[in-house]
Amino acid sequence: MSHDEYQIHRAKILTPSFWVLLTLAVIGFALIAVRFIWGIGAVSNMSDGYPWGIWITYDVATGTAIACGGYAVAILIYIRNKMHYHPLIRSAVLTSLFGYGLAGFSVMVDVGRPWNAYNFFVPSQWQANSAMFEVALCVMAYTTVLAIEFLPAVLTRLQETNWSRARGFLEKYHGRFGLDTPVVLEKLEKLRQRAVWLQPKLDKVLIFVIVLGITLPTMHQSSLGSLLLIASTKLYPLWHTGFLPLLFLINCMFIGYSIAILESIISSFGFKRPFEIDQLSGLASITPYLTSIWLCVVVGDLVWRGQVTNALRLDFYSAFFLLEFGLVASGSLLLFSKKRRQSPRWLFITAVLIVLGGALYRFNVYLIGFNPGQGWRYFPSLAEILITVGIVAFEILGYQVLVKLFPVLPRLHGHEVVEKA
């Protein structure tokens, strides 16, 4: 694929939203420091009954589903051969990279003994029975794959740069910090040449990496569902089913397409670019089919296990189940209309409904439907929430900055007069 499909978004980096997000991120990271000094109990409300709180439920189980935009769009482009969606892939991959990278980071904050994580690479410690083992390896591998998938954007940028910023910096501080201008420039030039050398080689093998990037999420997204299979006495029967892996897999796909739509609309709006309506309505025509399959499996499974009365009881659990079900169903029903699929407003609303419903499903499985027995209660503490908020803020911040440094967003055709603030 040619690299002219993408362009750097030329705009100021230090915007007001940059500072807001940076503040949130700094607060979050300060609290993470507190967690490492005084223990997890100092910042979180997790307990021996609820050993997994929102860090696992949101940052890992839900965050990686939201980061499935790259996965969903890659299936569409490379497997279903819809090459005209190709301009969307780079921004989708970038958000996936942030989503997965930070999910991995959250896990390191959440686990009690992160220094022992090297055991995942010691074959004698491998434990193939554990869904967690599978998830951990796949997530690590997939994050690496995403980084490689994003590499072309960095390489292109390196090749095209004339190091104007670096030159300005060097001129300003010439002689200080022990920097010798010609030597540094020579090194930068060498880096540029390496990028020129690497790019065609990477292009040749990239497709195999991309396909790996489709295989890995298929594996670990289903395993995220398998994680709760063992909790047969704790997870409410509405959600505890042998179909958890399948439900989680389909769930991440429709969340993925919906998130790709949301991302595109929000960045078009935020960066004052025209909406990519044609591609988006194409994506939106896929989601209702996926959600239909998902809803059918959910209902069929409830009928088979005789849980329909539990689902309609209108108690605490039933309410959350119906909410999750209703959000996904209403979002999909609205999308069956072709007219709505052409309207940015409806595309946005339906995508929000489906993402909320899909995410609530994951919350239901990991937290809301999880009952370890009498006497246990969990609601996240403020510090716990702020850590999650900080990590998400960092994610958005990174996206905002990187699209202004590297060619990520789709190139605008015939819209060259966009303001270049």
Next chain:
Amino acid sequence: MSQKSRREFLKLAGLAGAGLMAAPAVALAGHPVAGANDEELGMLYDATKCVGCKACMSACKRVNGDYGALSYEQAKFDPDKLWDAPQDLSGSTRTLIKLVKDSPKEWSYVKYSCMHCQKPSCVSVCPVSAMTKDKITGIVDYNKNTCIGCRYCQVACAFNIPKFQWEKAIPQIVKCDLCKNTNLKQKGISACAEVCPTGAIMFGKRKDLLAEAKKRLAEHPKQYVNHIYGEHELGGTNHLYLAALQFKKLGLPELKGEAPAEFSEKIQHTIYKGFIAPVALYSTLCFIAVRNMKKGNGHTDDHKPEEGENNESR
């Protein structure tokens, strides 16, 4: 999007789903649980013999305090730290005696500690083999040197036994290991059973414990609830209970005979058997993607994205 491509898509989705669909169907079909290994070591706790002296609790902390990173827990009424007063099993306490009152006349003591399941969930879910089950003694042991602290064992355990040290910067999981590395090694018996003055805790092989429990039930049928808790629960546990009160009232949950790990492992194994499915998926996808690339290289590249989009029939 064209009608044809939709069909193609559904076909693909179906293919991807087929493997996953098959898995639970196989697992739910059910299969016999392998018989319990009665040669393994365990304990029989007889609540009717227990007098609540808590000698077992203090012996456990004395013997395992250093090895298991246990500590004394202070009560609110005790500013001088005179007593160890744990409220529940915790990151400082491996075993606990509680008094359960059903009515003014009906009450019972109950001892909590690891059940040492025949098919332990915690061992099944631990991603780095920090939880292990000894092949001969059946002791479920924890190794803090490999543990990453993910707490999946806590999620998995139906008895809520593994506890985490929430207040420590360097935390670990705390649970009974039948004094495997301390008292059992030195004296051949767990510390709690060794010090029990009334014989409420019996230490030995599961077969002997079961025989003794059955004998007591037969000799004093009126004294007990006619059930040996742990004989069949979750595929059997090596820690067994006899009591006069309903076990549910003692905080021991009513459980099925199948170990949860049998169910989850069956599904996981069906999906990942011999790693065939992932490899097959990867190669199929590679084949499709490379073919698409070759097809696409001729024309798609030259077209601007918008034009490609307009060609789509809607």
